[in-house]
Amino acid sequence: MRRRRVLTFGAAGVGAIGLTLFAGWWQVDGPGAAQSDRLRPLALSDMNFRMVDHEGVPVTPQSLVGRATMVFFGFTYCPDVCPTTLSDISLWLDDLGKDADELNVAFITIDAERDTVEAMADYVSYFHPAIRGWVGISDQIAQAADDFRATYEKVPMDDGDYTMNHTASVFLFSPTGEFVSTIDYHEQREFAVPKIRRALKSRTDETS
Numbered sequence: 001m002r003r004r005r006v007l008t009f010g011a012a013g014v015g016a017i018g019l020t021l022f023a024g025w026w027q028v029d030g031p032g033a034a035q036s037d038r039l040r041p042l043a044l045s046d047m048n049f050r051m052v053d054h055e056g057v058p059v060t061p062q063s064l065v066g067r068a069t070m071v072f073f074g075f076t077y078c079p080d081v082c083p084t085t086l087s088d089i090s091l092w093l094d095d096l097g098k099d100a101d102e103l104n105v106a107f108i109t110i111d112a113e114r115d116t117v118e119a120m121a122d123y124v125s126y127f128h129p130a131i132r133g134w135v136g137i138s139d140q141i142a143q144a145a146d147d148f149r150a151t152y153e154k155v156p157m158d159d160g161d162y163t164m165n166h167t168a169s170v171f172l173f174s175p176t177g178e179f180v181s182t183i184d185y186h187e188q189r190e191f192a193v194p195k196i197r198r199a200l201k202s203r204t205d206e207t208s
Helices: 014-028 081-102 117-124 138-148 189-205
Strands: 051-053 068-074 103-109 131-135 152-156 162-166 170-173 179-183
Touching: 051 138, 068 081, 068 138, 068 189, 081 103, 081 131, 081 189, 103 117, 103 138, 117 131, 170 189, 179 189
Parallel strands: 068 103, 103 131
Antiparallel strands: 051 131, 068 170, 152 162, 170 179
16 A cells, blocks of 8 residues: 655744754753653563564564664654654654664554554555554553653544554663663654664664
8 A cells, every 4th residue: 555645844944043953952861851760661572572573473572682673652643743744754664774674663553442453554554554553451551651751642532532642752772771862743854863873873873
């Protein structure tokens, strides 16, 4: 199936973009980043949950150790943040070329009620083939979110349906499973792709 359309975003001016990107870096990777260990995701090897992927294969955080990893939380009924971010991730992977083969990419659902294996398989087929969807029951999702220090909330709607609020950042891990950085929602490719390359590069730094 063809991917969903990729969103591109205009810019008001080079100076304004530079200031915005610098502010994002300051808060995420720079001196302004949060220092609390409670806000920092656990190492993948220290996490403790089980799920299945969109092909029904059992997976755990330890399944990701050995290659650099990107993780994003969301749900298939998401109207904007999730398809936009997964489209962005697809672009980043395209930019990485063959280096994308060295990455794990996991899209973890926060919607146990609606996101079945079949629903997730259909959803991720619209994006880059490297993206794997992970689904599970409520307790498994809650444990995963806690380990990654992600948050989510079920929000009732007037028509009796519901939507989900959730952390919109992408989590980056080194091949040994250590947390490296986050990529913010709508972060420009000029900053996102170098962060991913830094996580990939750490596979050699950590073994030297």
